[in-house]
Each structure stands twice: as structure tokens, then as C-alpha cells.
Amino acid sequence: MKSNVITVMKKEFTRFFMDRRMVLTTLLMPGIMIYLLYSFMGQGFVSSHEDYQARVCVQNLPESIEAMAAQGEAIVFSEISGEQEREQAVKELEEGEEGYDLVAVFPEGFEEQVAAYDMSAGGQAPAVELYYNSANTDSQSAYSILLEVLDTYESSLANKFDVNPGENVYDLATEEDMSVQIFSMMVPMLLMVFLFSGCMAIAPESIAGEKERGTIATLLVTPMKRSHLALGKIVSLSVIAILCGFSSFVGTMLSLPKLMGGEVSINANVYGIQDYLMLLLVILSTALVIVALVSIVSAYAKNVKEATSWVTPIMIVSMLLGVTSMVDSLCMTEPVWFLIPLYNSAQCMSGIFSLEADMVNIAVTVVANICYAGVGVFVLTKMFDSEKVMFSK
Amino acid sequence: MKELLQVQNVKKTFKISAKQQKIQKTKERIKVAVDHLSFTAYQGEVFGLLGSNGAGKTTTLRMMAALITPDEGDVVVDGTSVVKSPAEVRGKIGFLTSELKLEEFFTPNYLFDFFAELHGVEKEAAVKRKRELFEKFQISQFAEVKVANLSTGMKQKVSLVISIVHDPDIIIFDEPTNGLDVLTARVVTDFLLELKEQGKTIVVSTHIFSLIEKICDRVGIIIDGKMAVCDTLEHLTAGKSLEERFFDIYAERAGESYEK
Numbered sequence: 219m220k221s222n223v224i225t226v227m228k229k230e231f232t233r234f235f236m237d238r239r240m241v242l243t244t245l246l247m248p249g250i251m252i253y254l255l256y257s258f259m260g261q262g263f264v265s266s267h268e269d270y271q272a273r274v275c276v277q278n279l280p281e282s283i284e285a286m287a288a289q290g291e292a293i294v295f296s297e298i299s300g301e302q303e304r305e306q307a308v309k310e311l312e313e314g315e316e317g318y319d320l321v322a323v324f325p326e327g328f329e330e331q332v333a334a335y336d337m338s339a340g341g342q343a344p345a346v347e348l349y350y351n352s353a354n355t356d357s358q359s360a361y362s363i364l365l366e367v368l369d370t371y372e373s374s375l376a377n378k379f380d381v382n383p384g385e386n387v388y389d390l391a392t393e394e395d396m397s398v399q400i401f402s403m404m405v406p407m408l409l410m411v412f413l414f415s416g417c418m419a420i421a422p423e424s425i426a427g428e429k430e431r432g433t434i435a436t437l438l439v440t441p442m443k444r445s446h447l448a449l450g451k452i453v454s455l456s457v458i459a460i461l462c463g464f465s466s467f468v469g470t471m472l473s474l475p476k477l478m479g480g481e482v483s484i485n486a487n488v489y490g491i492q493d494y495l496m497l498l499l500v501i502l503s504t505a506l507v508i509v510a511l512v513s514i515v516s517a518y519a520k521n522v523k524e525a526t527s528w529v530t531p532i533m534i535v536s537m538l539l540g541v542t543s544m545v546d547s548l549c550m551t552e553p554v555w556f557l558i559p560l561y562n563s564a565q566c567m568s569g570i571f572s573l574e575a576d577m578v579n580i581a582v583t584v585v586a587n588i589c590y591a592g593v594g595v596f597v598l599t600k601m602f603d604s605e606k607v608m609f610s611k
Numbered sequence: 612m613k614e615l616l617q618v619q620n621v622k623k624t625f626k627i628s629a630k631q632q633k634i635q636k637t638k639e640r641i642k643v644a645v646d647h648l649s650f651t652a653y654q655g656e657v658f659g660l661l662g663s664n665g666a667g668k669t670t671t672l673r674m675m676a677a678l679i680t681p682d683e684g685d686v687v688v689d690g691t692s693v694v695k696s697p698a699e700v701r702g703k704i705g706f707l708t709s710e711l712k713l714e715e716f717f718t719p720n721y722l723f724d725f726f727a728e729l730h731g732v733e734k735e736a737a738v739k740r741k742r743e744l745f746e747k748f749q750i751s752q753f754a755e756v757k758v759a760n761l762s763t764g765m766k767q768k769v770s771l772v773i774s775i776v777h778d779p780d781i782i783i784f785d786e787p788t789n790g791l792d793v794l795t796a797r798v799v800t801d802f803l804l805e806l807k808e809q810g811k812t813i814v815v816s817t818h819i820f821s822l823i824e825k826i827c828d829r830v831g832i833i834i835d836g837k838m839a840v841c842d843t844l845e846h847l848t849a850g851k852s853l854e855e856r857f858f859d860i861y862a863e864r865a866g867e868s869y870e871k
Contacts, residue, residue, distance in 0.1 A: 432712035441702030
């Protein structure tokens with residue numbers, strides 16, 4: 219009977235990998251969807267800035283502003299004159315008619331007025347009026363673009379010193395440093411979420427589903443030890459959950475540079491084999507804990523629906539624990555903190571990604587997680603043995 | 612004859628939930644499903660358990676199959692106690708009940724191999740047995756079809772075959788012909804007779820009188836969780852039909868509730 223754990227695992231893998239629909243929906247789709255969604259969002263963000271040209275209706279356009287705006291090629295001016303035309307343009311903008319994104323009104327002789335203005339004298343500064351509609355994306359963008367031009371113009375008037383002039387490199391962070399920063403901030407939480415999501419997609423179905431359909435009873439009348447059934451289920455589901463999580467992770471990582479507008483290049487080459495091995499250990503042990511937890515809840519539930527609804531609050535707690543890697547004040551370094559399940563995983567992952575991994579804490583985390591998973595197997599075994607749990611209706 | 616299966620004074624109670632109390636219109640919080648029931652099945656005989664729905668037949672069989680534990684008493688299967696060594700008992704018996712379902716995603720072929728592995732059947736022996744049983748029940752024709760796509764009769768054949776994948780000496784069948792068409796029911800009945808000829812000890816629960824008359828050596832009639840009568844078929848019927856005798860006994864034991 220020693221091979222029963224393997225037999226159960228083989229069956230779980232066959233059940234999952236031979237079911238094309240399941241593989242597609244839980245393994246491939248999340249990764250592909252995340253990649254497409256994030257890439258699309260990033261692309262939309264970039265193209266909206268790159269291609270957009272603000273259509274500005276302007277009165278008394280100063281030459282200096284026109285010249286400055288022409289450098290960016292982001293504004294197309296249409297000049298108007300007279301109060302009537304201005305009121306008409308503002309009205310059209312207010313009514314949302316196609317035509318202009320913004321109406322700018324400069325006072326006559328704007329440049330002369332600016333040159334003559336003495337701030338110490340305390341008089342009224344020349345006023346520029348920008349009419350726009352903040353509820354309209356194009357109008358809001360036009361406002362931001364023109365405001366930036368005006369800010370630049372204002373700064374150029376009193377240019378008494380420059381910060382970081384020329385093309386020298388002043389940001390001393392390397393590409394690797396940026397990668398490390400992004401990985402350590404975001405990835406632990408993402409990994410926790412993805413692992414949990416992967417587990418949620420399969421464990422309730424595998425345990426509560428089998429209970430609901432009466433197929434688990436067929437297994438329970440065999441001489442197989444309940445502990446073998448529990449262990450076989452937990453280990454195989456952990457592997458599948460990791461694969462599902464990995465799919466989402468790859469999708470996120472590939473689309474992250476696009477989501478950030480291509481401004482950030484993420485390079486995972488900063489990490490060595492040792493880092494990846496530590497990460498693998500932490501992820502494996504974390505998956506075991508999560509699967510054990512979800513399996514116990516699923517075994518107690520009467521059906522898949524009930525199991526899923528019970529697991530959701532646990533997922534939220536897991537996400538919150540994952541967020542702790544983003545908050546410095548919640549990052550503890552004493553080994554005792556690494557006995558807290560899921561918190562320990564998030565902290566270890568953060569440590570590994572920031573290249574500041576503490577071997578003792580990682581060892582505590584892995585050992586503690588394996589112990590918790592062992593307790594999970596024990597509890598699940600007892601539940602499989604309990605007729606009240608397994609045959610309750 | 613060797614006493615291969617001894618049901619010793621077993622009792623099983625279930626808690627009744629508030630919802631069930633409402634449905635059953637009762638204030639009782641505990642239902643006695645099996646009440647100090649005893650009987651023995653000898654090697655090579657077919658023992659029939661007869662009773663109405665809710666009499667306690669299935670609960671008795673589930674205790675015999677070590678799927679649930681008796682509150683009191685014990686079941687000894689070929690010298691092994693269900694209470695002390697349930698896993699060992701499960702290895703000695705073949706158990707079939709409508710409650711046990713097959714995973715619909717898999718094919719009969721896969722399921723046979725899977726359960727053979729769980730029962731520790733050697734690969735070669737499993738291949739041989741699969742060939743024999745699949746031929747006998749004509750499963751080979753749909754051996755690679757997913758259970759989800761099989762008819763009720765086909766599923767029952769597969770369930771039956773899988774329950775005896777390890778060639779057990781003691782076979783416990785709960786309503787083996789229930790819901791089957793006449794042709795499939797005939798195949799199952801013939802197979803039970805064949806198993807009897809092979810010297811297997813069989814316990815069958817049913818409320819089909821003709822099945823009992825056809826295959827059983829001895830019969831136990833369960834009424835309200837208690838063994839009302841347990842005797843050989845000949846002694847029990849004493850010239851009458853089994854159906855007649857059953858209703859006589861039922862009227863005698865169940866009393867008013869039946870006469871109403």
C-alpha cells in the first residue's frame with residue numbers, strides 16, 4: 219500500500235491535465251488574460267500620451283508660448299478673437315461638442331505684462347484663463363499639457379539655478395537595482411495571490427466536489443490509508459496550484475514593462491541560482507500550507523459552492539499578509555515572526571527579491587510551513603475518517 | 612461451515628438535524644438506525660437482507676464494509692474486527708452500493724487500473740482479471756468511454772466490476788439490481804450465482820423478493836433496525852411465497868403502523 223500516495227497523485231494529475239477545459243481555464247487562461255489585460259492597459263496608456271494632440275482654441279496667443287508648445291508638437295492651436303467668439307467656444311466646450319478640448323484666454327500683451335510684473339510690488343499678476351472639462355479625458359489631458367507648457371514658461375522667466383543640468387546620469391540606481399526594488403515590493407503579494415487563486419481553482423473541486431458527487435466514498439471503501447489519500451491530494455494539488463500560480467506570475471512579469479509604459483525594464487538576471495532555489499523552497503512550502511488549509515475547509519463543506527464561499531475570507535487574509543512585504547514597519551526580522559504562516563512566506567520572498575535573504579528566517583519558514591502542512595494532512599486524515607464530516611448531508 | 616462474517620449486536624444511531632426534524636415531523640433528536648442487530652454469514656453462502664426503505668439495511672452493510680463505525684457491537688470479517696482494523700476489513704471485502712459513484716471524467720479502463728492499484732493487485736493479475744470481467748460484462752465495448760457518457764446500466768456494470776477488482780472472498784452488495792433494465796439485472800443476477808458457485812460469501816440487501824428467492828441460502832428480515840427473522844429460505848417460507856411470509860412477519864412485528 220506504500221504506493222497509494224503516488225497512485226492518488228497520479229489520478230489527480232490525470233484528472234487535471236487530461237481535462238482540456240480545466241487546463242485552459244485554470245492553467246493557461248489566467249496567465250494569458252493577465253498578460254493581455256496588462257499589456258492592453260499599458261499600451262492604451264502609452265498611446266494615449268504619444269499620439270494625442272490637444273486641440274486648443276486660444277485668444278491672444280503669445281509667440282513665446284506658441285514656440286514652446288511647438289517643440290512638443292502636442293498642441294494644435296486655433297486662434298479666435300473677440301469676446302463673442304470666446305463665449306461661443308466656451309459654450310461649445312461646455313456642451314461637449316466636438317471641436318476643441320480646451321479654450322485658453324491670454325490677456326492682450328501678455329508677454330509685456332509678464333515682463334513688467336513686479337511680484338514685490340504686490341499687484342495683480344497677469345491671469346491666463348483655461349476653460350476645460352475635467353470629466354472629458356481629452357479635455358483633461360489638454361489641460362495638463364498646456365499647464366505643463368505654462369509651468370515651463372514660468373520657470374524660464376526666473377531661471378536662477380538648474381537641477382541636474384545636461385545629460386549626465388544623476389540617478390545612481392542601476393537597472394538591476396530597479397528590478398530588485400520592483401520585485402521585492404510587488405512580487406511577494408502577487409505570488410501569494412496567485413498561489414491562493416490557483417489553489418482556489420482546484421482544491422474545492424477536488425475535495426468538496428468529490429464529496430458532493432459521492433466519488434470520495436468510493437475511495438474510502440478501499441483499504442487505502444486515509445493519510446495516504448490526504449497526503450496524495452495535498453501534494454498533487456500543491457503542484458497544480460504552483461503551476462497555476464506560475465502561469466499568472468509569468469503573465470504579470472511579461473506584461474509589467476508594458477503596463478509601466480516601457481519606462482522600466484525588469485531584469486530577473488539579477489538573481490542567482492541560490493536565490494531561485496530559496497524562492498522555490500519558500501513557494502513549495504507555502505503552497506503546501508495554502509492547499510492544506512483550503513483542503514480542510516473543502517472537506518468540511520458540503521459542496522463546492524459552500525467551500526468556495528468559506529475559503530474567500532481566508533484568501534483576503536492571505537492577501538493582507540502578502541501586502542506586509544510592502545510596508546517597512548511590518549517587516550520583522552526576528553526568527554520568531556517567521557513562525558506565522560503566510561506572513562513568513564511574504565517576508566521571505568521579499569527578502570529574497572531584495573537580495574537580503576536571511577538564511578535562518580528562510581529555514582524557520584520552510585520548516586514551520588512543512589510542519590503546518592503536516593498538521594493539515596493529519597487533520598484532513600481525521601476528517602476523511604469521520605463519517606460525520608464525510609457523509610453529512 | 613466457517614463463520615466468515617459475524618455481525619455482533621451492532622447498534623448505530625444518527626443525530627437528526629432541526630431541518631430533518633421538521634421534515635420527519637418528529638421531536639426526537641436521535642434516530643436509531645440499527646438496533647442491536649446480529650447475524651452470521653457462512654463461507655460460500657448467499658445471505659439476503661430484506662426490509663423496507665429505512666429499515667436499516669444500508670446502514671448495516673455500511674458498517675460491515677467499515678465505511679461507518681458501529682456505536683455498539685462489532686462486525687468480524689474473516690477474523691478481523693471492523694472496529695479495530697477497518698482498513699484490513701476493507702481489503703477483504705468487495706462493497707457495492709448506489710451511494711458509491713465513479714468519477715465521471717475517467718474511463719472504465721482507467722478506473723479499473725486505478726482501483727486495482729489501490730487494492731494492491733499485481734499488474735499482471737489485474738490485466739488478466741480486467742480482461743475476464745470486461746468480457747463477462749461486455750465492458751470492453753465502452754472501456755475507453757468516459758463514465759459521464761455511459762448509461763445507468765453500463766455504469767452499474769462498471770461499479771460492480773470495480774467493487775470486486777481484487778477478487779475478494781466476501782462480497783457485500785446493496786440493491787445490486789436497483790434501477791437496472793431487465794437485461795442488465797439478469798446479467799448481474801447470473802453473475803451473483805456464478806460467484807456463489809465459486810464459493811464466495813455474499814451478503815445482498817434488496818427488497819426484490821424474486822432476487823432473494825433465486826440466489827439466497829438464508830434470509831434476514833430487518834424491521835425498524837432490528838432483526839425480525841433470520842433463517843434459511845426453506846424454513847422461512849415453509850411452502851408459502853417469500854412475499855407472503857414477509858408481509859405476515861411485517862404485520863406481526865410492525866403492528867399498527869403497517870395495518871394503517
